[in-house]
Amino acid sequence: MAGDVGDGYARKGTTNPSEQHEGTIQHPLKDSAESSSGGQFAPLLIALVGLPARGKTAIAHSLARYLCWIGHSAKVFSVSDYRRKWTEQYDNHDFFCPNNEEAMELRKKCALEAMRDASNWIMSQHGEVAIIDGTNSTRSRRQCLYNKFHEQMNCAVLFVESIIDDENILAKNMEETRRNSPDYKEMSREKALNDFQLRIKHYLNLFETISYKHEGHYSCIKIKNAGDDISAHRLIGHLQSRILYFLSSYQPTPKTMYFSRVSVCFLYYRFGSICLMLKAKFLAGISTSVNKTHSSYLTRSQYFRAVVHVI
Ligand SMILES: Nc1ncnc2c1ncn2[C@@H]1O[C@H](COP(=O)(O)OP(=O)(O)O)[C@@H](O)[C@H]1O
Numbered sequence: 001m002a003g004d005v006g007d008g009y010a011r012k013g014t015t016n017p018s019e020q021h022e023g024t025i026q027h028p029l030k031d032s033a034e035s036s037s038g039g040q041f042a043p044l045l046i047a048l049v050g051l052p053a054r055g056k057t058a059i060a061h062s063l064a065r066y067l068c069w070i071g072h073s074a075k076v077f078s079v080s081d082y083r084r085k086w087t088e089q090y091d092n093h094d095f096f097c098p099n100n101e102e103a104m105e106l107r108k109k110c111a112l113e114a115m116r117d118a119s120n121w122i123m124s125q126h127g128e129v130a131i132i133d134g135t136n137s138t139r140s141r142r143q144c145l146y147n148k149f150h151e152q153m154n155c156a157v158l159f160v161e162s163i164i165d166d167e168n169i170l171a172k173n174m175e176e177t178r179r180n181s182p183d184y185k186e187m188s189r190e191k192a193l194n195d196f197q198l199r200i201k202h203y204l205n206l207f208e209t210i211s212y213k214h215e216g217h218y219s220c221i222k223i224k225n226a227g228d229d230i231s232a233h234r235l236i237g238h239l240q241s242r243i244l245y246f247l248s249s250y251q252p253t254p255k256t257m258y259f260s261r262v263s264v265c266f267l268y269y270r271f272g273s274i275c276l277m278l279k280a281k282f283l284a285g286i287s288t289s290v291n292k293t294h295s296s297y298l299t300r301s302q303y304f305r306a307v308v309h310v311i
């Protein structure tokens with residue numbers, strides 16, 4: 001159906017992405033036999049799947065960093081960014097209630113926009129791996145993604161679902177989302193956690209995990225409880241295997257990075273190598289000292305004490 005974003009929705013607006021791409025679209029790489037069948041050299045669309053607080057955004061960005069690192073152009077299209085573009089400051093969980101028709105329309109519009117931008121990026125900028133970061137929580141939404149990117153554009157499509165049923169991991173993730181999400185920056189901790197719980201409850205009414213019975217033709221990776229378990233289904237080609245390899249060893253632990261500014265004085269010009277040696281020693285000293293004494297975040301004064309200790 002033209003403009004159908006899944007969930008039985010046909011968009012009425014004028015910038016309907018599927019209107020821009022009537023029929024089959026040819027990617028610049030399509031001439032190769034591999035790409036024409038959505039094979040291993042075709043552009044790849046990765047769609048994250050999962051309830052809120054399942055690590056989708058973190059996975060999407062880590063994957064994009066990894067793919068760029070190994071030489072592929074990769075870009076994340078985050079549905080929540082589109083939502084924030086169209087809405088005022090987030091009010092409360094009612095926005096995610098399936099009975100909230102106005103919000104449902106807007107959410108579908110955002111999903112369509114993310115798809116449109118991802119496909120434009122693939123087509124006009126020769127993007128190789130577009131990653132759609134959204135809940136993609138129903139079978140029909142996934143069908144819509146598949147129709148657009150595989151059937152119409154001949155891209156390979158890979159779904160990556162993150163599942164968490166471990167209460168401790170979930171509680172930790174919810175706390176982190178509460179702390180970092182722009183949605184909750186104006187809310188007290190208690191109110192935000194409560195709201196987030198209700199938001200997840202709304203999703204639970206409609207959410208459908210990827211079912212191999214009904215969706216067995218998709219390429220799919222499922223990650224359970226932050227990597228305790230990982231399974232793959234119908235992966236195609238080298239790139240998807242590398243993605244599986246990356247995700248199998250991916251550990252979502254928070255990392256802290258310390259930056260230190262070291263100035264090189266005029267003596268550098270006269271005693272260059274000695275200065276460089278001192279600089280290296282200084283940096284190594286800071287990191288050893290910091291690692292020895294602090295396993296997590298440092299306060300400003302702890303940091304300066306560590307620096308003074310090294311000097
Ligand atoms: N593979 C993973 N499984 C579970 N949790 C993860 C994973 N990767 C990251 N996380 C953690 O999940 C929390 C929420 O992450 P986020 O990416 O914002 O979730 P979502 O996009 O699903 O709402 C973060 O604390 C993040 O460190």
Ligand SMILES: O=P(O)(O)OC[C@H]1O[C@@](CO)(OP(=O)(O)O)[C@@H](O)[C@@H]1O
Binds near residue numbers: 052053056079
């Ligand atoms: O297609 P929908 O379900 O609206 O998904 C996008 C939504 O996912 C949410 C759900 O909480 O974030 P996220 O990707 O971080 O999990 C919302 O921020 C965002 O608007």
